[in-house]
Amino acid sequence: MRVLVINPGSTSTKIAVFEDDGEVLSKRIDHPVEELDKFDRLMDQLEYRKKAVVETVEAAGYKLEDFDAIACRGGVLPPLSGGTYRVNEEMVHYLMHESPVEHASNLAAVIGYELAKGLKIPVFITDPISVDEMLPEAKLSGIPEIERKSYGHYLNMKAVARQIAKEKFGKKYEELNFVVVHLGGGISVAAHRKGKVIDINNANDEGPFSPERTGELPVGDLAKVAFSGKYSKRELKKRYVGKGGLVAYLGTNDLREAMRRADEGDEKARLVIEAMAYQIAKEIGGMMAVLKGEVDAIILTGGMAHNEAFVKMISCYVDRYAPVYVVAGEFEMLALAQGALRVLWGEEEAKEWKKEG
Numbered sequence: 001m002r003v004l005v006i007n008p009g010s011t012s013t014k015i016a017v018f019e020d021d022g023e024v025l026s027k028r029i030d031h032p033v034e035e036l037d038k039f040d041r042l043m044d045q046l047e048y049r050k051k052a053v054v055e056t057v058e059a060a061g062y063k064l065e066d067f068d069a070i071a072c073r074g075g076v077l078p079p080l081s082g083g084t085y086r087v088n089e090e091m092v093h094y095l096m097h098e099s100p101v102e103h104a105s106n107l108a109a110v111i112g113y114e115l116a117k118g119l120k121i122p123v124f125i126t127d128p129i130s131v132d133e134m135l136p137e138a139k140l141s142g143i144p145e146i147e148r149k150s151y152g153h154y155l156n157m158k159a160v161a162r163q164i165a166k167e168k169f170g171k172k173y174e175e176l177n178f179v180v181v182h183l184g185g186g187i188s189v190a191a192h193r194k195g196k197v198i199d200i201n202n203a204n205d206e207g208p209f210s211p212e213r214t215g216e217l218p219v220g221d222l223a224k225v226a227f228s229g230k231y232s233k234r235e236l237k238k239r240y241v242g243k244g245g246l247v248a249y250l251g252t253n254d255l256r257e258a259m260r261r262a263d264e265g266d267e268k269a270r271l272v273i274e275a276m277a278y279q280i281a282k283e284i285g286g287m288m289a290v291l292k293g294e295v296d297a298i299i300l301t302g303g304m305a306h307n308e309a310f311v312k313m314i315s316c317y318v319d320r321y322a323p324v325y326v327v328a329g330e331f332e333m334l335a336l337a338q339g340a341l342r343v344l345w346g347e348e349e350a351k352e353w354k355k356e357g
Contacts, residue, residue, distance in 0.1 A: 001344050002066060003337045006053060006112055007073040008104045011036065013049050015056060017067075018337035026333070027056050042102045043095075043110070050111050065119055071340040073332065074128020075099060075106035078356065079150060082131045082158060082197065084339040086350040087113050087123040094355055105129060124350060126339025127154040133196040138290075152190055152200045153182035153302070159335035160301045160327040161192055168325060169296065176296045179287045179322070181314075183304035184330070185212045185253065187280060191287040199290045201283060204241050208279030211253040211304075214244030215279065246272060255304050274313060281317035288321060295322040302330060 005016040011033060017025035029052045031045075039045050057064065072087065076099045085091070087109045095106045105128070112123040132150035139148050157180040162173040169176060174195030182188040186203030187210040201207030201215075209215040217240070226236060239248075247253040249272045250261070262270035288295050298318055300311055305328035315324045342348035 001068045001341055003069050003071050003340050003344075004057065004062075004064075004067045004112075004115075005071045005333050005336045006108050007332055007336065008049060008107045008111070010104050013052060014333060015053055016333045016337070017057075017060070017062065018334075018341075021334065021338055021341060023334065023337075025060050025062075027060070029053070029056055042104065042106065046096075046107060046110055046114070049107060050114055053111060053115070064115055064121070067121055069340040069344055070112040070116055070121060070123045071336040072108035072112040072123060072125050073105045073336065074125035074130075074155070075109060076101040076103050077128055077130045077353070079130055079132030080128070080353070081133055081351075082127045082154060082195075083351050084124050084126045084343050084348060085128075085353045087125060088353060089113075090355060091125075091353045098355075103129070122340075122343075122350075124336075124340045124343060126336055127158050129154070131197065133198060134200065135198045138199040148206070149202050150197070150200060151202045151204065152188035152197070153184065153186075153203070154197065155332050155335050156301060156330050157182055157188065157190055157192070157197070157299075159331045159338070160299055162338075163327060163331075164297060164299055164325050168323075177291050177294050178297050178299055179284050179291070179295055180299045180301065181280060181284060183280075183300060183302035183310075184210070186210050187213075187215070187283075187302075189280065189283040189287055191290040193291055199287060207283050209245035209276055211246040211255060212242055212244065214240045214248070246276065255307055255310060259307065259309060273310065277310060277313035278317070280314050284314075284318050288318075293321075298322050298324045299327060300324065301327045303328075305329070 001020055003018045007014040011031050013029045015027050016023055075095045092110050092113045095110055099106050109125050116123045131154040134150045141148050161178050161180055165171050165173045165176050178192040180190050180192055187208050188203045189207055190197045190200035207215045250258050250269055258269050258273055262273055305326050311326055343350045
């Protein structure tokens with residue numbers, strides 16, 4: 001089975017070709033900022049990006065009719081359960097005209113749907129950003145006006161959980177319990193119970209601080225800063241998401257640079273790194289409690305999982321409670337291809353998306 005994978009980012013579009021689950025082509029199409037600035041809205045980039053995808057695919061020697069399916073990054077849809085969904089006209093309309101957030105991922109399914117028109121090629125999304133499998137009690141924040149939201153690195157987390165389930169346990173993801181930690185610019189720590197993410201920290205607002213985000217903050221002090229008059233709403237948000245965490249303390253969002261400083265005797269750098277590891281471990285402990293201690297494994301993934309010293313800092317807190325497995329990096333393209341392949345191979349039935357209400 002041959003699958004075309006499409007994954008747009010803010011200034012690039014990644015594409016890949018998989019033959020079964022082997023990647024035979026990987027391309028990153030960079031979009032110059034001056035080109036993107038010509039478009040008022042993100043969705044106005046549709047034809048521009050679609051043309052770039054077609055040209056890249058054809059330059060690699062493929063025709064669209066050569067593919068058995070197109071697998072696309074899932075966009076910002078209303079809350080939905082995990083799995084693989086068939087892209088339909090209703091989903092495309094929602095992503096184009098109703099999605100509450102302008103996010104580059106919204107383009108993926110629309111591009112795929114447009115490319116597949118008239119070719120009878122199925123188009124799928126898998127484990128989109130807005131997966132919501134949280135327990136009802138996990139959504140209460142403490143005040144009725146604010147609900148805890150289910151945002152996280154679901155595509156990568158579920159992919160590595162499936163991998164560890166198969167390779168280390170010889171079982172299906174749906175048979176096991178994991179705590180999965182995505183270590184990136186934002187940090188997601190999630191409780192996976194029998195194939196469902198029943199609780200997760202929103203990496204923008206909760207949990208440990210990360211290279212670019214503050215995580216949870218003392219609410220009283222946060223209110224004082226918010227009403228101090230020193231910052232606009234936009235400036236304040238940027239300070240907490242983008243300029244918080246590691247970069248706020250050390251002026252860098254690169255863990256490798258921070259570790260280099262620590263190794264050269266910078267005690268502040270060492271303290272900040274150890275504090276980040278400490279907060280991650282504390283969040284892991286909370287998710288283990290959510291799973292009532294019935295945890296088959298703790299899985300660390302994402303870019304920072306490449307750093308063995310940092311992984312050890314986290315593991316030393318939690319490895320007595322469950323085995324710790326490291327699957328460093330991100331596997332979004334493979335995860336999207338595998339989602340489509342599970343449907344093509346009859347291992348999973350594609351879900352049909354319909355807007356509620």
